[in-house]
Amino acid sequence: MAFDVRLRINDKVATIELKGELDAxxxxxxxxxxxxxxxxxAVELVIRAEQLGYLSSAGLRSLVFARQxxxxxxxxAVVGASEPVARTIRLAGFDHSIDLVDA
Amino acid sequence: MTFDFTTAEAxxxxxxxxxxxxxxxxGVAKAPGCGRTNALRIPASxxxxxxxxxxxxxxxxxxxxxxxxxxxxxxxADELATNIVMHGYRGEPGEITVDGGIDPDEVWVRxxxxxxxxxxxxxxxxxxxxxxxxxxPIGGLGVFLAFTAVDTFEYELVAGRNVSTxxxxxxxxx
Numbered sequence: 001m002a003f004d005v006r007l008r009i010n011d012k013v014a015t016i017e018l019k020g021e022l023d024a025x026x027x028x029x030x031x032x033x034x035x036x037x038x039x040x041x042a043v044e045l046v047i048r049a050e051q052l053g054y055l056s057s058a059g060l061r062s063l064v065f066a067r068q069x070x071x072x073x074x075x076x077a078v079v080g081a082s083e084p085v086a087r088t089i090r091l092a093g094f095d096h097s098i099d100l101v102d103a
Numbered sequence: 104m105t106f107d108f109t110t111a112e113a114x115x116x117x118x119x120x121x122x123x124x125x126x127x128x129x130g131v132a133k134a135p136g137c138g139r140t141n142a143l144r145i146p147a148s149x150x151x152x153x154x155x156x157x158x159x160x161x162x163x164x165x166x167x168x169x170x171x172x173x174x175x176x177x178x179x180a181d182e183l184a185t186n187i188v189m190h191g192y193r194g195e196p197g198e199i200t201v202d203g204g205i206d207p208d209e210v211w212v213r214x215x216x217x218x219x220x221x222x223x224x225x226x227x228x229x230x231x232x233x234x235x236x237x238x239x240p241i242g243g244l245g246v247f248l249a250f251t252a253v254d255t256f257e258y259e260l261v262a263g264r265n266v267s268t269x270x271x272x273x274x275x276x277x
Contacts, residue, residue, distance in 0.1 A: 023156075024185045025149045054174075056181050057245035068237040084174040091251060092244060097236035 007033050014042035019051040022059035031062045038069035045070060049103075050080035055088050063089075067097055077101050142202035147192040147216065155184045155201055159212055162203045166210035166273050175252035176271045180212050182249035183223060183267055190226065191218030191265065208275075209254070213268045221265055222258045224250065 003020035014037035022030055037045055045066060049055075066076055077099040078089065086103035089095055143158045145151035159180040163173040180201075187199055195218075203212040227250055228243030250256050255270035 021156075023152055023181055024189075025152050054177075056178060056185070057248055058185065060244060064236055064239065084171065084178075088178070088248060091230075091248065093230035093232040094236060096232065 003029065005030050005033050007036055009037070009040050009042060012041065012043045013046060014040060014044070015046045015048060017048040017051075021054035022052060023054065023056040024058040027056075027058035027062055030059060031065060034062050034066045035069065038066065042070070043074055045074060045076045047076070047078045048080060049078050049082075049085060052081065052085055055081075055085045057092075060088070060092050060094060063094055063098060075099065078103065142200060144198060144200050147188045147195075147197040147199050147218070149185075149188060151188070151199065152181055152184055155199075156181055158201060159203070162205065162212065163210055163271070166205045168210065168271060169274055172271050172274075176210070176212065176269065179249035179252040179256070179269050180214075182245040182252075183214055183269065186223050186226070186246055186249075187214060187216050187218060187265070190223075191216055191221050193218075205273075207273075209270050209272050211268055211270045213266065216265050217263070218265060220260050220263070222260075223267060224256065224258055 003022065003026035004018075006017040008015045008017075016030075016033055016037060018030065020026070034045075047063075063076070063078075070076065076097070078086075079101045081089065081100060081103040083103075086100055089098070089100060089103075141158065141162065143154060145154060156177055159177050160173065163176050168176065184199065184201070191197070197216060197218055200215040201212065203210065223246045226243050227246040228240070229247055230244065231239055249269070253269045254272050255268070257268045257270075259266045
């Protein structure tokens with residue numbers, strides 16, 4: 001099951017585009033990318049999840065890592081998550097710290 | 104990595120050659136009422152998560168689960184398998200047996216492993232919503248997701264084997 005992660009940084013806004021399935025076997029790649037975004041001094045992190053077909057707790061862990069690495073003032077948004085992916089994020093209570101947009 | 108797809112009969116034969124306890128463990132969950140039972144024997148590693156997902160998705164699809172139920176059953180199975188690999192065997196080599204079946208009103212997936220006795224539900228923690236995300240303990244989240252995803256999540260220790268069974272109700276035909 002394919003997984004792809006891309007990072008773009010424009011004007012201190014980091015955008016990570018996720019495709020495929022984010023589970024324990026692919027979370028390492030996402031985690032690294034989150035680390036790069038944080039290291040680049042981004043003031044906002046936008047995660048495009050329109051093409052993310054699956055998210056497990058291993059992927060949620062990287063969202064916690066993102067929240068820890070980036071300062072309090074940094075907005076983290078997950079955009080366009082499918083219904084089950086958004087449900088998982090809400091069930092974990094992450095929607096208090098991360099904006100779910102168009103989900 | 105080898106995958107061992109067997110029919111229920113072949114599995115029973117294989118179990119019969121094991122110590123009595125293991126054979127008993129295989130009979131813990133209810134016998135499938137209809138349909139065939141498939142099984143998967145895999146090494147306890149993250150590389151095995153994909154075949155576990157494929158197995159569960161195939162089973163749930165044949166059971167006619169709704170898209171949402173199918174997603175949740177797969178999530179629960181994935182989290183449980185991940186838990187066995189990471190916390191059960193703790194990175195040590197081991198094996199996980201996964202089987203499943205389709206009954207008239209439900210589909211079940213069962214995990215058996217020989218890691219030290221460990222009830223995954225005891226490690227479960229509901230998210231502490233009042234604690235900021237960056238300060239929250241992350242452990243137990245996967246099992247919490249698994250537990251809330253399926254209709255039933257049972258654990259038994261049978262002759263030293265960990266046996267966890269996930270059950271999802273099938274849509275009723277009306």
